[in-house]
Amino acid sequence: MTTDSSTPGLFTQRLRGTIAVLSSALSWWFSQLGQMLPARIRAGWQQDSFNLTLQLQDQQLTFSAGQQRWTLQAPWEKASLPDTLKPLIAKAQNATLCLPENMILQTRVTVPRNARDYIDNVVRFEMDRLTPFRADQVYFDTGPVTDEPGTEQCHTQLYLVPKDKLETLLNQLQLLGITPDRIIPQAFLSQQDSNLNLLPESDEVSQRSRYQRFQFALICINLLLLVSVISLPLSEKQSQIEALTDEVAQLRSQAEQVFQIREERQTLFQQQQDYITLQQQQSSVLSLIAELTRLLPDEVWLSKMSMQGRSLRIQGEADNASELIALLQNSGKLTDVSFYSPVTQDPRTGKERFMISANQSQGARHATK
Incomplete structure (x- = not known):
């Protein structure tokens, strides 16, 4: 029309x-x-x-x-x-x-x-x-x-x-x-x-137009019922999905807290290990100083001592530097004792200048720990 x-x-x-x-x-x-x-x-x-x-x-x-x-x-x-x-x-x-x-x-x-x-x-x-x-x-x-x-x-x-x-x-x-x-x-x-x-x-x-609108309304109602039948289970599933999503979010939050606590624990453990290592190194140095004080004669002067890992270097002056090698070698705590540089004589004091290197023995390190 x-x-x-x-x-x-x-x-x-x-x-x-x-x-x-x-x-x-x-x-x-x-x-x-x-x-x-x-x-x-x-x-x-x-x-x-x-x-x-x-x-x-x-x-x-x-x-x-x-x-x-x-x-x-x-x-x-x-x-x-x-x-x-x-x-x-x-x-x-x-x-x-x-x-x-x-x-x-x-x-x-x-x-x-x-x-x-x-x-x-x-x-x-x-x-x-x-x-x-x-x-x-x-x-x-x-x-x-x-x-x-x-x-x-x-x-x-x-x-x-x-x-x-x-x-x-x-x-x-x-x-x-x-x-x-x-x-x-x-x-x-x-x-x-x-x-x-x-x-x-x-x-x-006219009456027919109203009748057609009534028929169209019936079609819409049927479609609405069909959509409702389909959407209700989907809505219920959606609600379940949302509930599970909330639970997963809560569990994820708890897991993140657990991971954060674990990381803090690892950090504290590493700090503790570093402290123990530092304390052992200090104990080892103090033990070596005490051993050198016991072994070296009173007329020997030490001007410098350095230690890196197991390596030890001492520098100073003595009347007879050669006899120091035997003293240190027989201590039982040092190995590979030798002069690091040639021995020289100080013209002012008349004493011999020396620089000796040695390694701390494994037994001494374990005893220190």
């Missing part, structure tokens, strides 16, 4: 087709459910399910509902409606208005084949060229599109009615409590598969 204010494209047409398929499926579903109802309720339900058809011919308006027919002469007034027709107007699912041929203008429209999905937009743009009216002056719709063999073109029939005439007619029907949701030419009354509708979308507020 085409309106004067909206611009339906390919997406709109496909969406409309999808809704039609869903509506048909729901109708079949409801019909199958209806077969399970008691006969009295099913009869009442079927009686309420019908379409109201209005045929206009000159000033005569004919109503059709199933096998029943009523004719209303002008002027049309609600008070003049038959009593049997009034409840049917309120119960009708939809109302179709058939216009006579003298109210509808019809012309053939030819467009390129690649524009067939947008033919309504093409017609709206070319309305003032195809007809004596502008697009905002008429309500229109196009019929089935047919390809022209051997060409890259297709054609369709354009049906239109001036706005002023149609709006006047709709206002008169509104006074009767009737709001059509479809307006077609008289010739299309017998074509059940036609989607032609001259009525603008903004005026489709």
Whole structure:
């Protein structure tokens, strides 16, 4: 259906087709459910399910509902409606208005084949060229599109009615409590598969529109229930995942504290080892100093003593430096005793200057520890 204010494209047409398929499926579903109802309720339900058809011919308006027919002469007034027709107007699912041929203008429209999905937009743009009216002056719709063999073109029939005439007619029907949701030419009354509708979308507020909205609401509810059935277990799993994530975070925090305590313990242990090593080195140096004090004669002067690891170097002056080698070698705490540099004589004191190197024995080191 085409309106004067909206611009339906390919997406709109496909969406409309999808809704039609869903509506048909729901109708079949409801019909199958209806077969399970008691006969009295099913009869009442079927009686309420019908379409109201209005045929206009000159000033005569004919109503059709199933096998029943009523004719209303002008002027049309609600008070003049038959009593049997009034409840049917309120119960009708939809109302179709058939216009006579003298109210509808019809012309053939030819467009390129690649524009067939947008033919309504093409017609709206070319309305003032195809007809004596502008697009905002008429309500229109196009019929089935047919390809022209051997060409890259297709054609369709354009049906239109001036706005002023149609709006006047709709206002008169509104006074009767009737709001059509479809307006077609008289010739299309017998074509059940036609989607032609001259009525603008903004005026489709009839019983059928509400019924379609009800069907769409049912589809949405079913989809919502389906999503709920799927999402509830997922939500529960998500809650479990979040709980496990919190537990993992707590355990990770505890593990980090344990690693921090372990690192502090390693640091303290290393400091303790360094202290013990330093203390042992000091004890070893003190032990060597005590041993040298015991071994060396009183006339020997030591001016410098250095120790690195097991290596010991002493520097000083003595009357006879050579006898110091034997004294130190026989101590049992030193090994590899030898002069590190040649012995020289101090001219001022007359004593011999010496520099002796030695290694601390392993037994002495263990005894120190």
